[in-house]
Amino acid sequence: MMLEVENLSVVFRDRRPPLTAVDGVSFQMGEGELLGLAGESGSGKSRTAHAILGLLPAAAEVSGGVRFQGRDLLTMSSVERRQVQGKDISIVFQEPMTSLNPTMRVGRQVEDALRVHTKMAAPERKTRALEAMELAGLPDPERVYRAWPHELSGGMRQRAMIASALVLRPRLLIADEPTTALDVTVQAKILDTLREINRKEGTAILLISHDLLVIRNLCTRVAVMKDGRIVESGPVDQVFQSPREDYTKLLIASRPTRKKLQGGGSHG
Protein backbone atom coordinates (compact mmCIF):
# COMPACT_ATOMS: atom_id res chain seq x y z
CA MET A 1 0.00 0.00 0.00
CA MET A 2 1.19 3.48 -0.84
CA LEU A 3 -0.47 5.23 2.08
CA GLU A 4 -1.42 3.57 5.35
CA VAL A 5 -3.14 5.69 7.98
CA GLU A 6 -3.41 3.82 11.25
CA ASN A 7 -5.31 4.86 14.32
CA LEU A 8 -4.62 8.55 13.59
CA SER A 9 -5.73 10.96 16.29
CA VAL A 10 -5.50 14.74 16.53
CA VAL A 11 -6.11 16.45 19.86
CA PHE A 12 -6.02 20.20 20.50
CA ARG A 13 -4.72 20.49 24.06
CA ASP A 14 -4.93 24.29 23.98
CA ARG A 15 -8.75 24.14 23.98
CA ARG A 16 -10.72 23.87 27.21
CA PRO A 17 -11.81 21.10 27.33
CA PRO A 18 -9.24 19.50 24.98
CA LEU A 19 -10.78 18.99 21.54
CA THR A 20 -10.40 15.62 19.85
CA ALA A 21 -10.71 16.54 16.16
CA VAL A 22 -9.65 13.16 14.77
CA ASP A 23 -10.28 10.04 16.83
CA GLY A 24 -8.55 6.84 15.72
CA VAL A 25 -8.92 7.04 11.94
CA SER A 26 -7.52 4.21 9.81
CA PHE A 27 -7.58 3.80 6.03
CA GLN A 28 -5.35 2.76 3.16
CA MET A 29 -4.75 3.96 -0.36
CA GLY A 30 -3.09 2.13 -3.24
CA GLU A 31 -1.10 3.70 -6.09
CA GLY A 32 -3.34 5.67 -8.41
CA GLU A 33 -6.41 5.15 -6.28
CA LEU A 34 -9.27 7.64 -6.01
CA LEU A 35 -10.53 7.79 -2.43
CA GLY A 36 -13.17 10.14 -1.10
CA LEU A 37 -13.34 11.33 2.48
CA ALA A 38 -16.86 12.55 3.23
CA GLY A 39 -18.49 14.17 6.24
CA GLU A 40 -20.11 17.37 7.37
CA SER A 41 -17.98 20.33 8.41
CA GLY A 42 -16.26 19.69 11.73
CA SER A 43 -16.21 15.93 11.19
CA GLY A 44 -12.40 15.95 11.13
CA LYS A 45 -11.84 15.16 7.44
CA SER A 46 -9.71 18.25 6.74
CA ARG A 47 -7.75 17.79 9.97
CA THR A 48 -7.02 14.22 8.86
CA ALA A 49 -5.66 15.47 5.54
CA HIS A 50 -3.56 18.20 7.15
CA ALA A 51 -2.21 15.70 9.69
CA ILE A 52 -1.00 13.44 6.87
CA LEU A 53 1.05 16.31 5.39
CA GLY A 54 2.15 17.71 8.76
CA LEU A 55 0.36 21.02 8.24
CA LEU A 56 -1.48 21.26 11.56
CA PRO A 57 -0.69 24.12 13.96
CA ALA A 58 1.87 23.43 16.68
CA ALA A 59 -0.86 23.17 19.33
CA ALA A 60 -2.26 20.01 17.67
CA GLU A 61 -1.12 16.72 19.20
CA VAL A 62 -0.95 14.04 16.52
CA SER A 63 -0.70 10.33 17.39
CA GLY A 64 -1.00 7.04 15.52
CA GLY A 65 0.78 6.28 12.28
CA VAL A 66 0.89 7.66 8.74
CA ARG A 67 3.07 5.46 6.54
CA PHE A 68 3.77 6.67 3.04
CA GLN A 69 5.71 4.25 0.81
CA GLY A 70 6.79 2.45 3.96
CA ARG A 71 8.09 5.48 5.88
CA ASP A 72 6.28 6.94 8.87
CA LEU A 73 5.58 10.61 8.18
CA LEU A 74 4.72 11.35 11.81
CA THR A 75 7.98 10.18 13.37
CA MET A 76 10.40 11.53 10.75
CA SER A 77 12.23 14.79 11.34
CA SER A 78 10.82 18.04 9.97
CA VAL A 79 13.68 18.18 7.45
CA GLU A 80 12.81 14.72 6.14
CA ARG A 81 9.12 15.54 6.04
CA ARG A 82 9.78 18.68 4.01
CA GLN A 83 11.40 16.48 1.37
CA VAL A 84 8.06 14.67 1.01
CA GLN A 85 5.86 17.78 1.09
CA GLY A 86 5.16 19.14 -2.36
CA LYS A 87 7.27 16.43 -3.99
CA ASP A 88 5.64 13.07 -3.19
CA ILE A 89 2.46 14.41 -1.61
CA SER A 90 0.78 17.68 -2.56
CA ILE A 91 -2.36 19.40 -1.42
CA VAL A 92 -4.93 21.72 -2.96
CA PHE A 93 -6.92 23.80 -0.48
CA GLN A 94 -10.51 24.91 -0.43
CA GLU A 95 -10.05 28.66 -0.83
CA PRO A 96 -8.35 29.52 -4.12
CA MET A 97 -8.77 33.22 -3.27
CA THR A 98 -6.55 33.19 -0.19
CA SER A 99 -4.38 30.12 -0.77
CA LEU A 100 -2.31 31.95 -3.38
CA ASN A 101 0.18 34.60 -2.37
CA PRO A 102 -1.32 37.95 -3.51
CA THR A 103 2.05 39.60 -4.21
CA MET A 104 3.68 36.78 -6.17
CA ARG A 105 3.06 36.14 -9.85
CA VAL A 106 1.18 32.92 -10.57
CA GLY A 107 4.09 31.41 -12.47
CA ARG A 108 6.48 31.76 -9.56
CA GLN A 109 3.97 30.10 -7.27
CA VAL A 110 3.50 27.20 -9.64
CA GLU A 111 7.30 26.84 -9.71
CA ASP A 112 7.67 27.06 -5.95
CA ALA A 113 8.02 23.31 -5.38
CA LEU A 114 10.69 23.16 -8.12
CA ARG A 115 12.65 25.91 -6.39
CA VAL A 116 12.42 24.04 -3.09
CA HIS A 117 13.14 20.50 -4.28
CA THR A 118 15.32 20.80 -7.40
CA LYS A 119 18.33 22.74 -8.64
CA MET A 120 16.68 23.51 -11.99
CA ALA A 121 17.60 26.72 -13.77
CA ALA A 122 14.90 29.32 -14.34
CA PRO A 123 14.11 28.49 -18.00
CA GLU A 124 13.67 24.80 -17.21
CA ARG A 125 11.48 25.65 -14.21
CA LYS A 126 9.30 27.75 -16.49
CA THR A 127 8.96 24.94 -19.03
CA ARG A 128 7.92 22.54 -16.27
CA ALA A 129 5.52 25.09 -14.82
CA LEU A 130 3.85 25.65 -18.19
CA GLU A 131 3.47 21.88 -18.61
CA ALA A 132 1.84 21.58 -15.20
CA MET A 133 -0.47 24.48 -16.00
CA GLU A 134 -1.55 22.81 -19.20
CA LEU A 135 -2.15 19.57 -17.31
CA ALA A 136 -4.30 21.50 -14.82
CA GLY A 137 -6.41 22.74 -17.71
CA LEU A 138 -5.34 26.39 -17.68
CA PRO A 139 -5.95 28.10 -21.01
CA ASP A 140 -3.13 30.32 -22.32
CA PRO A 141 -0.50 29.21 -19.76
CA GLU A 142 2.02 31.84 -20.94
CA ARG A 143 -0.33 34.65 -20.00
CA VAL A 144 -1.41 33.07 -16.71
CA TYR A 145 2.27 32.48 -15.87
CA ARG A 146 2.82 36.25 -15.80
CA ALA A 147 -0.51 37.14 -14.17
CA TRP A 148 -1.11 38.15 -10.57
CA PRO A 149 -3.57 35.95 -8.64
CA HIS A 150 -6.17 38.74 -8.40
CA GLU A 151 -6.31 38.90 -12.18
CA LEU A 152 -7.70 35.34 -12.38
CA SER A 153 -11.21 34.01 -11.77
CA GLY A 154 -11.88 31.62 -8.90
CA GLY A 155 -11.82 28.57 -11.16
CA MET A 156 -8.55 29.69 -12.81
CA ARG A 157 -6.97 30.26 -9.41
CA GLN A 158 -7.94 26.77 -8.32
CA ARG A 159 -6.41 25.40 -11.52
CA ALA A 160 -3.26 27.39 -10.75
CA MET A 161 -3.24 25.77 -7.29
CA ILE A 162 -3.64 22.34 -8.90
CA ALA A 163 -0.80 23.14 -11.31
CA SER A 164 1.45 24.18 -8.43
CA ALA A 165 0.61 20.93 -6.63
CA LEU A 166 1.33 18.83 -9.71
CA VAL A 167 4.55 20.45 -10.90
CA LEU A 168 6.71 17.67 -9.44
CA ARG A 169 4.22 14.91 -10.36
CA PRO A 170 3.51 13.71 -6.81
CA ARG A 171 2.25 10.18 -6.19
CA LEU A 172 -0.55 11.48 -3.98
CA LEU A 173 -2.67 14.60 -4.39
CA ILE A 174 -4.85 15.65 -1.48
CA ALA A 175 -7.74 17.80 -2.66
CA ASP A 176 -9.34 19.48 0.35
CA GLU A 177 -12.80 20.65 -0.75
CA PRO A 178 -11.28 21.83 -4.05
CA THR A 179 -14.58 22.83 -5.62
CA THR A 180 -16.61 24.05 -2.66
CA ALA A 181 -15.83 27.73 -3.22
CA LEU A 182 -16.63 27.52 -6.94
CA ASP A 183 -19.90 27.58 -8.83
CA VAL A 184 -21.44 24.37 -10.10
CA THR A 185 -20.36 24.42 -13.75
CA VAL A 186 -16.76 25.21 -12.77
CA GLN A 187 -16.97 22.45 -10.13
CA ALA A 188 -17.75 19.80 -12.72
CA LYS A 189 -14.93 20.93 -15.00
CA ILE A 190 -12.37 20.88 -12.19
CA LEU A 191 -13.47 17.35 -11.27
CA ASP A 192 -13.03 16.34 -14.92
CA THR A 193 -9.52 17.78 -14.81
CA LEU A 194 -8.68 15.82 -11.63
CA ARG A 195 -9.93 12.63 -13.31
CA GLU A 196 -7.75 13.37 -16.36
CA ILE A 197 -4.70 13.89 -14.14
CA ASN A 198 -5.37 10.57 -12.43
CA ARG A 199 -5.69 8.82 -15.78
CA LYS A 200 -2.65 10.43 -17.44
CA GLU A 201 -0.20 10.59 -14.55
CA GLY A 202 -1.49 7.82 -12.31
CA THR A 203 -1.66 10.27 -9.41
CA ALA A 204 -3.65 8.93 -6.47
CA ILE A 205 -6.19 11.47 -5.24
CA LEU A 206 -7.62 11.80 -1.76
CA LEU A 207 -10.70 13.95 -2.30
CA ILE A 208 -12.17 15.57 0.75
CA SER A 209 -15.70 16.90 0.45
CA HIS A 210 -18.90 17.40 2.39
CA ASP A 211 -20.66 16.70 -0.88
CA LEU A 212 -21.16 13.00 -1.57
CA LEU A 213 -22.16 13.69 -5.16
CA VAL A 214 -18.80 15.34 -5.81
CA ILE A 215 -17.10 12.27 -4.37
CA ARG A 216 -19.32 9.93 -6.38
CA ASN A 217 -18.40 11.88 -9.49
CA LEU A 218 -14.66 11.21 -9.08
CA CYS A 219 -13.89 8.46 -6.59
CA THR A 220 -14.15 4.70 -6.55
CA ARG A 221 -14.07 4.29 -2.78
CA VAL A 222 -15.41 6.48 0.00
CA ALA A 223 -14.94 6.76 3.75
CA VAL A 224 -17.57 8.68 5.70
CA MET A 225 -16.43 10.60 8.78
CA LYS A 226 -18.46 11.78 11.75
CA ASP A 227 -17.13 13.34 14.95
CA GLY A 228 -13.54 12.44 14.07
CA ARG A 229 -14.24 8.80 13.25
CA ILE A 230 -14.82 6.82 10.09
CA VAL A 231 -18.36 5.46 10.44
CA GLU A 232 -18.70 3.79 7.07
CA SER A 233 -16.55 2.95 4.09
CA GLY A 234 -16.65 0.96 0.90
CA PRO A 235 -17.05 1.25 -2.87
CA VAL A 236 -18.78 4.50 -3.75
CA ASP A 237 -21.76 2.96 -5.54
CA GLN A 238 -22.42 0.51 -2.75
CA VAL A 239 -22.33 3.19 -0.05
CA PHE A 240 -24.53 5.39 -2.19
CA GLN A 241 -27.15 2.81 -3.01
CA SER A 242 -27.39 1.05 0.33
CA PRO A 243 -25.87 3.16 3.09
CA ARG A 244 -25.65 1.30 6.37
CA GLU A 245 -25.50 4.34 8.62
CA ASP A 246 -28.32 6.83 9.17
CA TYR A 247 -25.68 9.57 9.10
CA THR A 248 -24.63 8.56 5.57
CA LYS A 249 -28.28 8.55 4.48
CA LEU A 250 -28.61 12.07 5.89
CA LEU A 251 -25.51 13.20 4.01
CA ILE A 252 -26.87 11.77 0.76
CA ALA A 253 -30.28 13.29 1.34
CA SER A 254 -28.96 16.72 2.32
CA ARG A 255 -27.69 17.26 -1.21
CA PRO A 256 -30.43 19.01 -3.22
CA THR A 257 -31.00 16.95 -6.34
CA ARG A 258 -32.57 18.37 -9.47
CA LYS A 259 -35.83 16.66 -8.63
CA LYS A 260 -36.03 18.32 -5.23
CA LEU A 261 -35.12 21.73 -6.58
CA GLN A 262 -38.06 21.47 -8.97
CA GLY A 263 -40.31 20.69 -6.03
CA GLY A 264 -41.07 17.11 -7.04
CA GLY A 265 -39.09 15.20 -4.42
CA SER A 266 -39.50 14.36 -0.77
CA HIS A 267 -38.26 16.54 2.06
CA GLY A 268 -34.64 16.32 3.14
Added chain:
Amino acid sequence: MTAFFKRLALLLVTMLLVTALAFAAFTVIPADPTASILGMNATEEQIAALRAKLGLDLPLWQRYTTWLTDFVRGNFGTSYRFSMPVEDLLRPRVEATLALTGLSFLLIVAVSLPLGLLAAHKEDGLLDRLVTVCGQVTMSIPNFILGIGVIWLFALILGVFQQKYVPPEDGLWAHIRYLLFPALAVALPKTAMTVRLLRGSVLGELRQDYVRTAYSKGNAPRAVLVFHVLRNAMIPVVTFLAMTIPDIMAASIVIEQLFGIPGLGQMLISSIGNRDYPVVQAIVVIAAFVVVACSFLADLLYRLMDPRIGGR
Protein backbone atom coordinates in the same frame (compact mmCIF):
# COMPACT_ATOMS: atom_id res chain seq x y z
CA MET B 1 -0.66 57.49 -15.38
CA THR B 2 -3.44 60.02 -14.82
CA ALA B 3 -3.24 59.15 -11.14
CA PHE B 4 0.42 60.11 -11.26
CA PHE B 5 -0.29 63.52 -12.77
CA LYS B 6 -3.11 64.10 -10.32
CA ARG B 7 -0.68 63.47 -7.47
CA LEU B 8 1.84 65.80 -9.08
CA ALA B 9 -0.75 68.58 -9.39
CA LEU B 10 -1.77 68.04 -5.79
CA LEU B 11 1.89 68.31 -4.80
CA LEU B 12 2.21 71.72 -6.48
CA VAL B 13 -1.02 73.04 -5.00
CA THR B 14 0.08 71.94 -1.52
CA MET B 15 3.42 73.70 -1.93
CA LEU B 16 1.68 76.91 -3.04
CA LEU B 17 -0.68 76.83 -0.09
CA VAL B 18 2.07 76.19 2.44
CA THR B 19 4.29 79.00 1.18
CA ALA B 20 1.34 81.42 1.04
CA LEU B 21 0.38 80.54 4.60
CA ALA B 22 3.97 80.99 5.79
CA PHE B 23 4.01 84.40 4.11
CA ALA B 24 0.77 85.43 5.73
CA ALA B 25 1.97 84.28 9.14
CA PHE B 26 4.63 87.01 9.18
CA THR B 27 2.05 89.75 8.96
CA VAL B 28 0.55 88.46 12.19
CA ILE B 29 3.72 88.52 14.29
CA PRO B 30 4.81 92.02 15.34
CA ALA B 31 7.99 93.92 14.36
CA ASP B 32 9.69 93.80 11.00
CA PRO B 33 13.22 93.15 9.76
CA THR B 34 14.16 96.86 9.61
CA ALA B 35 14.58 96.87 13.40
CA SER B 36 17.15 94.10 13.33
CA ILE B 37 18.95 95.53 10.31
CA LEU B 38 19.10 99.19 11.35
CA GLY B 39 19.23 98.76 15.12
CA MET B 40 17.21 100.56 17.80
CA ASN B 41 18.32 104.10 17.00
CA ALA B 42 17.18 104.31 13.39
CA THR B 43 15.19 107.36 12.30
CA GLU B 44 11.71 107.18 10.78
CA GLU B 45 13.10 108.21 7.40
CA GLN B 46 15.77 105.52 7.43
CA ILE B 47 13.18 102.86 8.29
CA ALA B 48 10.79 104.05 5.59
CA ALA B 49 13.57 104.09 3.00
CA LEU B 50 14.66 100.57 3.86
CA ARG B 51 11.07 99.29 3.84
CA ALA B 52 10.66 100.71 0.34
CA LYS B 53 13.94 99.18 -0.74
CA LEU B 54 12.98 95.72 0.58
CA GLY B 55 9.50 96.06 -0.86
CA LEU B 56 7.92 95.78 2.60
CA ASP B 57 5.61 98.75 1.87
CA LEU B 58 3.82 96.79 -0.82
CA PRO B 59 0.59 94.89 -0.02
CA LEU B 60 0.91 91.26 1.06
CA TRP B 61 -0.35 89.64 -2.18
CA GLN B 62 2.07 91.71 -4.24
CA ARG B 63 5.00 90.72 -2.04
CA TYR B 64 3.98 87.06 -2.30
CA THR B 65 3.67 87.08 -6.09
CA THR B 66 7.03 88.87 -6.37
CA TRP B 67 8.62 86.24 -4.13
CA LEU B 68 6.93 83.44 -6.05
CA THR B 69 8.04 84.62 -9.52
CA ASP B 70 11.60 85.07 -8.22
CA PHE B 71 11.46 81.62 -6.65
CA VAL B 72 10.21 79.96 -9.83
CA ARG B 73 13.10 81.62 -11.68
CA GLY B 74 15.48 80.03 -9.19
CA ASN B 75 16.14 83.18 -7.21
CA PHE B 76 15.65 82.56 -3.50
CA GLY B 77 16.42 86.16 -2.54
CA THR B 78 19.00 87.69 -0.26
CA SER B 79 19.23 87.25 3.49
CA TYR B 80 18.53 90.55 5.29
CA ARG B 81 20.80 89.60 8.15
CA PHE B 82 23.79 88.14 6.32
CA SER B 83 23.45 90.13 3.06
CA MET B 84 24.23 87.04 1.03
CA PRO B 85 22.16 84.91 -1.34
CA VAL B 86 19.86 82.59 0.60
CA GLU B 87 20.98 79.71 -1.58
CA ASP B 88 24.63 80.05 -0.57
CA LEU B 89 23.69 80.62 3.04
CA LEU B 90 21.52 77.51 3.29
CA ARG B 91 23.43 75.01 1.18
CA PRO B 92 25.87 73.81 3.88
CA ARG B 93 23.04 73.82 6.44
CA VAL B 94 20.78 71.72 4.22
CA GLU B 95 23.66 69.31 3.71
CA ALA B 96 24.24 68.97 7.45
CA THR B 97 20.55 68.38 8.20
CA LEU B 98 20.13 65.98 5.30
CA ALA B 99 23.22 64.06 6.38
CA LEU B 100 21.81 63.65 9.88
CA THR B 101 18.34 62.77 8.56
CA GLY B 102 19.72 60.31 6.02
CA LEU B 103 22.02 58.63 8.52
CA SER B 104 19.16 58.32 11.03
CA PHE B 105 16.95 56.80 8.36
CA LEU B 106 19.61 54.26 7.39
CA LEU B 107 20.05 53.35 11.06
CA ILE B 108 16.31 52.80 11.43
CA VAL B 109 16.10 50.56 8.38
CA ALA B 110 19.30 48.62 9.09
CA VAL B 111 18.37 47.87 12.69
CA SER B 112 14.60 47.48 12.61
CA LEU B 113 14.19 45.16 9.61
CA PRO B 114 16.29 42.25 10.94
CA LEU B 115 15.06 42.81 14.50
CA GLY B 116 11.41 42.87 13.45
CA LEU B 117 11.79 39.69 11.40
CA LEU B 118 13.67 37.88 14.16
CA ALA B 119 11.17 38.97 16.82
CA ALA B 120 8.29 37.65 14.72
CA HIS B 121 10.16 34.47 13.78
CA LYS B 122 10.49 33.51 17.43
CA GLU B 123 7.28 35.01 18.77
CA ASP B 124 7.43 35.51 22.56
CA GLY B 125 11.05 34.38 22.56
CA LEU B 126 13.75 36.15 24.57
CA LEU B 127 14.64 38.54 21.73
CA ASP B 128 10.97 39.33 21.08
CA ARG B 129 10.42 40.30 24.73
CA LEU B 130 13.66 42.25 24.94
CA VAL B 131 12.77 44.20 21.79
CA THR B 132 9.28 44.93 23.13
CA VAL B 133 10.58 46.28 26.43
CA CYS B 134 13.34 48.39 24.84
CA GLY B 135 10.82 49.66 22.33
CA GLN B 136 8.38 50.79 25.03
CA VAL B 137 11.16 52.65 26.84
CA THR B 138 12.67 54.45 23.83
CA MET B 139 9.28 55.35 22.37
CA SER B 140 8.16 57.07 25.56
CA ILE B 141 11.27 59.28 25.88
CA PRO B 142 11.46 62.56 23.90
CA ASN B 143 14.33 62.87 21.40
CA PHE B 144 16.26 65.57 23.23
CA ILE B 145 16.30 63.52 26.46
CA LEU B 146 17.57 60.57 24.42
CA GLY B 147 20.17 62.96 22.99
CA ILE B 148 21.34 63.90 26.48
CA GLY B 149 21.44 60.19 27.31
CA VAL B 150 23.58 59.49 24.25
CA ILE B 151 26.03 62.27 25.20
CA TRP B 152 26.16 61.05 28.80
CA LEU B 153 26.77 57.43 27.82
CA PHE B 154 29.14 57.77 24.86
CA ALA B 155 30.99 61.00 25.73
CA LEU B 156 31.15 60.97 29.51
CA ILE B 157 31.05 57.27 30.48
CA LEU B 158 32.53 55.42 27.50
CA GLY B 159 34.55 58.35 26.15
CA VAL B 160 34.15 57.23 22.51
CA PHE B 161 32.48 60.45 21.41
CA GLN B 162 34.10 63.90 21.25
CA GLN B 163 31.47 66.57 21.55
CA LYS B 164 32.82 68.88 18.88
CA TYR B 165 31.14 69.11 15.49
CA VAL B 166 33.26 67.87 12.58
CA PRO B 167 32.26 69.49 9.25
CA PRO B 168 32.51 67.32 6.12
CA GLU B 169 35.51 69.40 4.93
CA ASP B 170 37.55 67.90 7.78
CA GLY B 171 37.07 64.38 6.46
CA LEU B 172 33.92 62.57 5.46
CA TRP B 173 34.46 59.61 7.77
CA ALA B 174 35.07 61.79 10.81
CA HIS B 175 31.92 63.74 9.84
CA ILE B 176 29.80 60.60 9.62
CA ARG B 177 31.34 59.22 12.79
CA TYR B 178 30.33 62.39 14.63
CA LEU B 179 26.81 62.34 13.18
CA LEU B 180 26.34 58.70 14.17
CA PHE B 181 25.71 59.68 17.79
CA PRO B 182 23.04 62.34 17.22
CA ALA B 183 21.56 59.99 14.60
CA LEU B 184 21.25 57.37 17.31
CA ALA B 185 19.15 59.75 19.39
CA VAL B 186 16.96 60.56 16.38
CA ALA B 187 16.59 56.95 15.25
CA LEU B 188 15.87 55.07 18.47
CA PRO B 189 12.15 55.84 18.91
CA LYS B 190 11.37 55.34 15.21
CA THR B 191 13.37 52.13 15.18
CA ALA B 192 11.27 50.81 18.04
CA MET B 193 8.09 51.76 16.20
CA THR B 194 9.25 50.14 12.97
CA VAL B 195 10.22 46.92 14.76
CA ARG B 196 6.80 46.74 16.36
CA LEU B 197 5.01 47.44 13.10
CA LEU B 198 7.04 44.88 11.14
CA ARG B 199 6.70 42.25 13.86
CA GLY B 200 2.92 42.69 13.96
CA SER B 201 2.69 42.73 10.18
CA VAL B 202 4.74 39.52 9.83
CA LEU B 203 2.71 37.76 12.54
CA GLY B 204 -0.48 38.79 10.77
CA GLU B 205 0.78 37.48 7.45
CA LEU B 206 1.92 34.19 9.01
CA ARG B 207 -1.74 33.45 9.79
CA GLN B 208 -2.73 33.77 6.12
CA ASP B 209 -3.72 30.78 4.02
CA TYR B 210 -0.95 31.27 1.46
CA VAL B 211 1.59 30.55 4.22
CA ARG B 212 0.06 27.11 4.69
CA THR B 213 0.32 26.63 0.93
CA ALA B 214 4.02 27.55 1.07
CA TYR B 215 4.60 25.03 3.86
CA SER B 216 2.75 22.36 1.89
CA LYS B 217 5.37 22.75 -0.87
CA GLY B 218 8.12 21.78 1.54
CA ASN B 219 9.42 25.29 2.25
CA ALA B 220 11.44 25.61 5.46
CA PRO B 221 10.17 28.23 7.95
CA ARG B 222 12.94 30.66 6.96
CA ALA B 223 12.14 30.30 3.25
CA VAL B 224 8.47 30.92 3.97
CA LEU B 225 9.43 34.08 5.83
CA VAL B 226 11.86 35.43 3.23
CA PHE B 227 10.27 34.35 -0.06
CA HIS B 228 6.58 34.46 0.75
CA VAL B 229 5.83 36.59 3.80
CA LEU B 230 8.40 39.38 3.60
CA ARG B 231 7.02 41.30 0.64
CA ASN B 232 3.47 41.22 1.97
CA ALA B 233 4.58 42.20 5.45
CA MET B 234 6.73 45.05 4.10
CA ILE B 235 3.83 46.86 2.38
CA PRO B 236 2.63 48.75 5.47
CA VAL B 237 6.21 49.12 6.77
CA VAL B 238 7.56 50.76 3.62
CA THR B 239 4.63 53.18 3.59
CA PHE B 240 5.28 53.97 7.24
CA LEU B 241 8.99 54.52 6.63
CA ALA B 242 8.38 56.94 3.77
CA MET B 243 5.81 58.89 5.78
CA THR B 244 8.16 59.02 8.74
CA ILE B 245 11.01 60.81 6.93
CA PRO B 246 9.55 64.28 7.72
CA ASP B 247 9.31 63.26 11.39
CA ILE B 248 12.94 62.19 11.30
CA MET B 249 13.87 65.54 9.81
CA ALA B 250 11.92 67.36 12.52
CA ALA B 251 13.66 65.29 15.19
CA SER B 252 17.02 66.01 13.51
CA ILE B 253 16.31 69.74 13.77
CA VAL B 254 15.76 69.38 17.53
CA ILE B 255 18.81 67.18 18.05
CA GLU B 256 21.00 69.58 16.03
CA GLN B 257 20.69 72.14 18.81
CA LEU B 258 21.91 69.64 21.39
CA PHE B 259 24.92 68.46 19.40
CA GLY B 260 25.93 71.86 18.01
CA ILE B 261 25.36 70.88 14.39
CA PRO B 262 24.99 73.98 12.19
CA GLY B 263 21.94 72.74 10.33
CA LEU B 264 18.57 74.11 9.27
CA GLY B 265 17.12 74.05 12.78
CA GLN B 266 19.47 76.64 14.25
CA MET B 267 19.08 78.78 11.14
CA LEU B 268 15.29 78.65 11.19
CA ILE B 269 14.98 79.72 14.80
CA SER B 270 17.45 82.61 14.56
CA SER B 271 15.94 83.77 11.26
CA ILE B 272 12.43 83.89 12.68
CA GLY B 273 13.79 85.92 15.61
CA ASN B 274 15.42 88.40 13.22
CA ARG B 275 12.47 88.50 10.79
CA ASP B 276 14.80 87.37 8.02
CA TYR B 277 11.87 86.55 5.71
CA PRO B 278 13.74 85.25 2.63
CA VAL B 279 15.63 82.70 4.74
CA VAL B 280 12.55 81.58 6.65
CA GLN B 281 10.55 81.32 3.46
CA ALA B 282 13.21 79.17 1.81
CA ILE B 283 13.36 76.82 4.80
CA VAL B 284 9.55 76.56 4.78
CA VAL B 285 9.70 75.59 1.11
CA ILE B 286 12.29 72.91 1.83
CA ALA B 287 10.32 71.49 4.76
CA ALA B 288 7.05 71.52 2.83
CA PHE B 289 8.72 69.86 -0.12
CA VAL B 290 10.10 67.07 2.07
CA VAL B 291 6.68 66.40 3.61
CA VAL B 292 4.78 66.44 0.32
CA ALA B 293 7.44 64.49 -1.58
CA CYS B 294 7.54 61.79 1.10
CA SER B 295 3.80 61.25 1.07
CA PHE B 296 4.04 61.09 -2.73
CA LEU B 297 6.83 58.53 -2.37
CA ALA B 298 4.83 56.49 0.15
CA ASP B 299 1.91 56.33 -2.25
CA LEU B 300 4.15 55.35 -5.14
CA LEU B 301 5.92 52.60 -3.19
CA TYR B 302 2.59 51.23 -1.98
CA ARG B 303 1.41 50.94 -5.58
CA LEU B 304 4.66 49.30 -6.63
CA MET B 305 4.60 46.73 -3.85
CA ASP B 306 0.95 45.71 -3.93
CA PRO B 307 -0.04 44.47 -7.39
CA ARG B 308 -3.72 44.58 -6.38
CA ILE B 309 -3.51 48.38 -6.27
CA GLY B 310 -0.81 49.08 -8.82
CA GLY B 311 -3.05 48.66 -11.83
CA ARG B 312 -5.40 51.49 -10.98
